[in-house]
Amino acid sequence: MRSNAGLVSDLEVHRVHPLPKFSLVLATVGRVELVERFLKSVAAQGYPNLEVLVADQNTDERLTPLIKRLSHRLSIRHLRPPLGLSRARNAALRHVTGDVVAFPDDDSVYPPELLHRVAHTLAKYPGIGGLVGCPVVHETGAPFRGFGRQAVDLTHRNVWSLTSSIGLFLRADTVEMVGSFDESLGLGAGTPWGSNEDRDYPLRAIDLGVRIRYEPSIRVEHPIGDYGNHRQAFSYGAGLGRVLRLRATRLSDVAALVVVRPLGGLALSLLRGRWSAATFYLHSLRGRIYGWRAPLVNEDRSQAPDLSPIHPE
Structure with a gap:
């Protein structure tokens, strides 16, 4: 039964909804041990229906032995995209086959039962196009600065304080609608704009009428920032x-x-x-x-990177 709020009861969630397949898009460069830590945290989920798309931007084979070693525990697709966080994610998006797409950092950690919790929450709220969770400090479990304790829908105003790519879990049809990440934004873009591709993306989803729910009980761990950088x-x-x-x-x-x-x-x-x-x-x-x-050379983004919908191969 549905409540007045349009929720689905826990009983319906368990009886009706099969577990969705997760596609975890992991863009990485320059790291091995932290990638191993993340992949092991995924394997420890015990979640039966997922794939990891490793968008490996290294120019060498440093990740190949690790991926081979863990391939018996995880379904891993090893991709070699061009350098740049948004470019790497876009290349990986063309290969996703899951129902839910996530964008973990290579130094993030999935706590136990995270994917089951996300699947349960998405089933409970069938009208939303995705979730964004709360990033917490890996060493202490403390929420990142500015992330609230109350579950709310993202808006054009609160997206600035309630969004981080490591907590994004978007239904595949939402990703299909929104399309590519803006390749002028994010680490390795070759521009001064080294971040906020992960706010631009849900903002474009909201523009299209997609509901994305901030859920503070969905927690993803990440190391504390380096104040020396x-x-x-x-x-x-x-x-x-x-x-x-x-x-x-x-x-x-x-x-x-x-x-x-x-x-x-x-x-x-x-x-x-x-x-x-x-x-x-x-x-x-x-x-x-x-x-x-900084001047906006193309205010209307007429010459911005291609942001057309992604069509998996």
Whole structure:
């Protein structure tokens, strides 16, 4: 039976809905041990219906022995896409065969029962096009800054604080509708915009009328950020500023995300004597301002990368 809220009862979930197949798109470069840790966390799920598409951007064969060693425990497809996070994901999307597509980082970890929990939640809310979970610090289990405790639908306003690619679990038809990641965004893009491809993507889904639910009980582990990586702080900040320039609808949201938050982090770090963190926030502030102020050569994205729907081979 359905409640007034349109939910499906737990009894219906278990009786009616078979377990969906997950396609885990894992873009990676330069890492082996962390990739092994992630793949082992997937194998430990005990989930019977999944595939891992390893989008390997290395120029050598460092991952080949690992993939061969784990191939008896997991269905792994080893792909060799071009360099760049969004390009690698787009190449992998052409090979997905699952019902639900996820985008873990190569240094993330899936806690026990995560995939069963996601499958159960998607079955409970058949009207949504996907879920986004809460990233938590691998070492402590603490939620990342800004991620709330209340389950809500994503909107054009809250997507900035409630979205991370490691927590995205999208139905395949949602991915088919939205299409490719914007290849001008994300690590390795060859542009200053080193992040926020994972906010641009659900925003485009929302534009199409797709409901995506933020569910804080869905937790994905990730290491804490490196406050010593100032180049990355600037690049990530520039990516946020860029996507805000393209997509934000309220000046108050821009002011909060571009100026207020990094200034708050800078001030708090200085008060606590955390000089490296303070410098990190300073570079992030510079990047956000740079990304916001940079000229938009193609305001209408007429010459942007191809964002047409993905059609699996």
